[in-house]
Amino acid sequence: MPRLLLILLLGAPLAASAAPRPALVLVGGSLEDPRIVDEILRLAGGPDQARIGVITAASGDPKGGARYYERLFAKHGARHVEWLSVDGRHKYRARSATLAQRAEGLNIFFLGGGDQSRLVSCLVEKDGRDTPLLAAIRRAHARGAVVAGTSAGAAGQAAGVMITGGDSAAARRDAAREGRPRGDDLTFHRGGLGFFPFGIPDTHFSQRGRQDRLIRLAADTGTRRAFGIDENTALIVERPLGRQPKMRALGQGQVTVYDLSRARRADSAGWPVRGVRTRVLGDGDRFVPRR
DSSP states (O other): OHHHHHHHHHHHHHHHHOOOOOEEEEEOSOOOOHHHHHHHHHHTTOTTTOEEEEEOTTSSSHHHHHHHHHHHHHHTTOSEEEEOOOOTTOGGGGGOHHHHHHHHTOSEEEEOSSOHHHHHHHHBOTTSOBOHHHHHHHHHHHTTOEEEEETHHHHTTBSSEEEEEOOHHHHHHSOOEESSOOTTOOEEEEOOSSSBOSSEEEOSTTTTTOHHHHHHHHHHHTOSEEEEEOTTEEEEEESTTSSSOEEEEEESSOEEEEEOTTOEEOSSSSOOEEOOEEEEEOTTOEEOTTO
């Protein structure tokens, strides 16, 4: 008995010191599958431990969006949900030392939907530097905070190429172009918020027929991988800052992974690309990028 008691006492500090590991959650639009919300909370230690900062800078109605997400997380048992009130009319707030200090104490950052270009312009300076708020989020993420988002809040997490507009018809017709959209052109920016360095994330994928546009954009920009995420479906990345991150799908739809490492343009009219390898992840399926 004394030996057993000693083992239990020695094990207690180790269990208490275990901290959540950094994670990303990219939702392809909508958020009606309750398992996704529960998983976001679980990754941060559960509803009782969750301290959530909601950012609705991508939205045309940021205050209304904030109220929606506050109610949603509260419905799932979260006790601390606050709005980090940065938007297109109040970009200066992202430079606030007070707001950045509040962010340091949070362990979930949820990015709402809308326009990913608007989201990035609110959190990233014109010269590409982090605003103090984004820098605080990045530090919290490195300590174990979850960065989650839906629709624009998922696409905006890109670290390399961030898609901004266009459809599959435009992709078949025109080359991808960087900068401001023109009609239905396929457009992108170099760099989003920088949390997802594994390829180009795209959202509302099957529902809006975005397969061609994602392959075209990846091919035009020399990007090796692209991830198409359906609505009510999440791509969860655990250990995103480590050498061997692990990905899995959760939800009602699929995550489509395109690997263009062996792709090539075909010598024929139009815009053909051959050798794109495709993997489709359903609910519970896992994907290890290095393998």
